[in-house]
Every structure is written in C-alpha cells, then in structure tokens.
Amino acid sequence: MQLGPDTYSATDFYDELIDRDGKPRPHAAKLVEYFNSMQAEELIARQHAVDRTIVDMGISFTVYSEGDNIDRAWPLDIIPRAMPGDEWDRIEDGLVQRVRALNLFIDDLYNDRRILKDKVVPAEIIDSSRNYLQACRGFSPRHGVWANICGSDLVRGGDGTVYVLEDNLRVPSGVSYMLENRNVIKRVFPSLFLDHRVRQVSEYPTALSGMLQSIAPAAAPGDKPEIVVLTPGVYNSAYFEHSYLARTMGVELVEGGDLVVGDDDCAYLRSIDGLTRVDTIYRRIDDVFLDPETFRPDSMLGVPGLMRAWRAGNVSLANAPGSGVADDKVVYSYVPDIIRYYLQEDAIIPNVPTWRCSDPKHLDHVLAKLPELVVKPANESGGYGMLVGPHATSREHEQFRALLKQDPRNYIAQPTLDLSTVPTLCGESLEPRHVDLRPFILQGDSVAVTAGGLTRVALRKGSLVVNSSQGGGSKDTWIIEAGT
C-alpha cells in the first residue's frame, strides 16, 4: 500500500503524515515507510485484528435508544496520527496556560468578579449563562481550582496552525479510549514501537488519582483519602469510561443511591460495613443532576445534600459544580483576553476566530455569510444542535437564521475550518479523513497534560463531524520524540 503522490489523493487540506508533495513529513517517515511496506490485504487483516481485539477487550461505547443492544464496539483506525515532540511541547505549554487562566477566571467569577468589574468580559454574558450557578457564589474549592479535568479540543487548519476549538470543563470524556487505543495498537503492531520513541499515555490513571487525592478536603486522611467515581449508571453513553477509570484507579464506582449526606454535612458510602466516609468524588454527572435539594428536584442520579457537604468543605467534587460557566462558547471567544488578564501573557495556542451573535455587528456578518460558517449553540456538547454552513441545505440556513435572530446570545459562529487529515483505512484503500484532537489536562495542586490525547476522525468522506455518537472513529495518537 503506497502512501505516495500517486495513490494517496492529494487534497487542499493539511495532512498530518504526508506533505503537499506526497512525501512523508519527517517525524512520520518511518511510520509511513512501515505501512507502505504492507499490502492492502495485510492492512485489512490488521484492521480486523484491531476490531477483534476491541471486542475481546470489551471496549465499547453506548448509543442511546438502540433497545437491548446498546453497546457498540469502539471504532479505531489502524493508522496512528503522529505529531513531533517539539511541536507538542509548545502545545502542552499552551494548554497549561489556558487551564490555569480558566481556573483563575472561574474562581474570580464566583468571588470578587474583578474581570467583570474591569469590563474585560461583559457581566451580562456571565449572568445570563445557565452554567453560572448561584449556589457556588462565595465559595472557593481547594487550591482555587474548579475545573480539575479539562478536555480542550484542538484542530489544525489548512495552513498548519493548531487552534483550540473549544474547552470542555464540565465532564469531558474520551480519555479511556485514548488509553485503550494505545493498548490495542501496541498489541497489533508491537514492532512499530521498537522503531519509535512514542511518549507514553498509560500514566493517566495514576495522575488522575494523584490529582483527586490532592484536592481532598484538608481534614481528610492525607495518605489515603476515600475517592469514588460517581456515574449516572450503566445506561450512560460514557459508562465504559466511568468503570474503566474507577477500575484503573482502584476506587469504587458508585451511583447516586450509593451515597448519602448525613445531618453532619458529610458524605458517606453505603457499604456492607455500614456507612463509610467519602472525601473526593470524581463525578461524571452533570451539575443540575448533582443534588436534588439544590438543583433539579426530580434528579434520580444525584445525592440529596451533596452541595451542602461540598460547601461545608467536607467533600470535594471534581469538577467543581459551576465550572461549566467557562465552557460556554461565548465565553470561549474571550479566552485570549482572559489569559492576558490573569497571567499577563499572550495565548500560546490561538482561538478559532469567533463571531458572537450577541453582538449586533457580528450577527449581521453571520447572517450574511451563513452558508460559509459553522454555527454552534453556546452550551451544547457532542456536536448536537450545530450547523455546518457549507454542508447544509438552504432550508437549514433559513431555520438557523431564524434561531439566531430569536436567541442571539445562545449562538456563536466560526469559519468552516479546513480540518487537517490523516490517512485512514476506508474499505480497501487509505484515504484522507478529517481529525481533531482532545488532550486532557489535570489540575489539582499542579498541572499535568496527556501526551497527545484522543484523536477523533470523521469516517465519512468530506465530513467534519468526529463525534462517536455521530459516526466518528478514532486513532491512536503518537507524540514522537525528535531524532527517532
């Protein structure tokens, strides 16, 4: 199988492995050589081996409303997406910078609101955000850090620039697939790893558990605080990940009903030994379901009194409730200003240019250029409720024009990015498919970033939608040390 000028159709997009002349990029030379030495049949056989391994290892994700058969095997393409180590070093610095600033920002919003008083970010954007929780005002979690686990989506544009597309500060998922993708590729292509120095990702569960320990209430037993992962349950689309992380950290996976908050404002676990104290909850349920006493009274997933226990400082929640305020896509457009405000630095990784529909001038531009733009609701995730202008019908354009006029605060627009591509096995040939990248950043008493992250790939030709719930696949992501 030749990944060369003749066989790998050159496109106008930036390819992560192959340059515009059809030659392998330097960091990917050996990788490309390796796959070039394989016949199509062998590639297909290896892909089957990957698929089988995934089924055997039970790596699955859940799609809603498919009746009884709700687990689907996780789709992983055999060709890794590779980036050079020195480029990654810069991105890593940029992510650390970004998450530090975002956490200072959230802490400020719930306390002094300096940045609003200084009019760097308009107060009405925050006060109209449904992710800004009054229940969190006047509180500061341990180390002043709210978003302990952040998944920021990165994309590379046509000129090779890497942008942050969005920050996921609520309950970002995907890290278990990053870990399992590496495990599977290692099993199926062991020899590849002998020729490359690929930065490891397997330490993530240890780093996560260390971070969760570091944010436990100060009064908790320092050596071994009780940590649990709180899941909405087996029918949640990310249940595999919840159970995976609990297992690899060696902590209990619990549901709301397993926890109880006592009259002493402490959180306890219902166990066969009786009620036992819990110090840190890595919660994978949304804010509004956390505590029926404070938020949605009909929530069956949460724990009555949990906010009480959190505010009393008796239990830590990761991420802290209310972190999602910085997850808003309108707030996103201010992140470069936020970084400058708190850190007096320029953003190392740029934002994608963003028009805020709340701004009348921006809105006019968006309405005029709609067929060229991507429009996103401010608060959705998973690729839902968005419009990809160039791929939409004129009827859909009209629908969105109406939506934008009706509720401008809730929308932003961005140019349709020429997302970079990576060779992907499609049927019997390797074809360019668009990818993004979600690294995971942990912040407790210190900050850590995964080497690479989860690369998601839009398997349909020309598609820019990479979400697994909407037919996306994934790739192992390699950060290759220079000189290998």
Add this chain to the structure above:
Amino acid sequence: MLSRAAQRVYWTGRYLERAENTARIVQQYSQLLLDLPEEVGVGWFELVRIVGATDAYRASGKPDTETDILEFLLADAEGSSSLVYALRMARENVRNTRDLLPHEAWESVNELYQEARRSLGPAAKNEDRFEILSECIGDCQKITGILTGTLSHHSPYHFLSLGQSIERADMTSRIIDVATAYIQHNERLVRRYGSSLWTNVLKSVSGFQMYRQYCQPQVQGYRVIDFLLRDRAFPRSIAFCLDNARSSCAALPRCRDTGTALDKVEGLLQPIPADRLSAAEVSTLMDNVQKCLGDVHQAVTATWFLLEDGA
C-alpha cells in the same frame, strides 16, 4: 463493598440458580408425565404451583394447557415467573457489576440470555424441549463454574454463593412439596407409581445417583425426603445449602442476625419418620422451610443492603 453491588451479586446468584432449577423442574416433569397414566391426575398446573406463581398465572387468564403453561414458565418475556425472566435479571445484575466479576461471566450470561430468548419459545411447544433445557442447565452450570473457578473468595463471592444457597434450598423445598401433593391427592394410584415419582424427584435435582450410592438402592418416599432435607453431603440438599449459606455469612461483616435466621431453618430439619408419611405434615413443613428462608433473605437484606439514612 458497596451495598448496591452486594445486592446485585446476591441476586445474580439467586437468579442463576432459579433459572437452572426452573429448567430442571420442567425437564423432569415433562419426562414424568410420559411415565404416568393420565388418571393419576397430575397435570401441568402443578408446575405453576411449584414455582409459587399460581396467582400470577390465574391473573393472566390463560388456560391450563401444556403449551400455555410452559410458555408462561419458560419464555414469557413480561412475567416474572419465567426462566427467560430469571436469565434477563441475572444478565442485568451481572451487567451492573461487571467490574467485580470475571469478564467471561458477563460474556457467558449474555450469550445464554440471547440464546434462551431464541430457543425457549419453541421449547414450550415441545420442539427439542429436552435438548434445549439440557443445554440451558449446562450453560447455567458453566457460568457457575466460571464464577466459582475464577472469582476470588472475597465479599462478592460470598454474596453470590449466599444467594445461590438460599435459592437452591428454596427450590429443593418446592420440589419436595409438589411430590407430596400428589400423594395427598391420589394415594392409591401413586402407591403404584410412587417409585417412578420419587425417582423423578431425585433426578430433577441430579440426585438419583448420589442417593443410591450413599443412601440406599431402594427409592422410598420418606428416605428421599430425608435425603433432600438433611443429607449434609449432597450439594442440593437443604442442609447442605444451609451449611453453605452459614459459611458465606460468617465471612461477611456484621452477620449475627443472618446466623439466627439460619438457625431457625436448621431447627425445622428433623428426621422424617419411616412408618408414617403424612403428606399434609410434609407439605406444612415445606411451607415453614420456605417461610424461614424468606426470613433469612430479610435478614440478609436488612443487614447488608438497606442502610438507614444519616450517619
């Protein structure tokens, strides 16, 4: 261990055992009816009674035909008395405790459930019933084998084993109960076919061989009952199940109340007199055994599953 997880593993044990026993009972009953003349008056409805589903069946309004009854006991997807329901619940519980159990257990129970959904309908209509039920029993044993062979003997194992022991003791008492019911109703005819009946009872718990080897070659009603109640070496006797349940409880924290409840069941297991076998007495005894096993279940639930709110 989480109370919720403990509860699920316990119910996995119960439902797996219930599924296996339902298959055993239906299979042996089908064989028995081939041997007994119709005038013995042993009908298919006894099967519904044996699993304690009389009211549910009457409520369904179905007639007492072989196909309807077996459909109800094997393949009914809605009702809670069917084999397929027991497997669905076992699967559901394993699915929710996958982190605690060997991976193969989930795969096997999932396969078994999917297979049962396909095959139990035809089995109710007596297409390959014997083979399908044999396979089902074998598959249940395979899962039990996986669990006992690879699950470390910590709390999850003890809860699984406890659920299994309680369910098995309960099912054995029901099997004895039904056998005595025939005697009660048809003393003269059953005297003639009694041996066949008791052989069948033993076979339904795979106990025919062990009874003959370790008890005695002749199949006599009171001895069979005594064997199934009190033999401490036969794995499906009530006494054996109680010993098992007791050691499971002893390995768990705060087990005093369950021990007391088990003592009460034990107290019921008095020798069965040879000279005079009163069907009514045996039947009352079995009712009491079932009631006391229910108390054991309540004690288990109160001790480990339901914790009061507040610290």
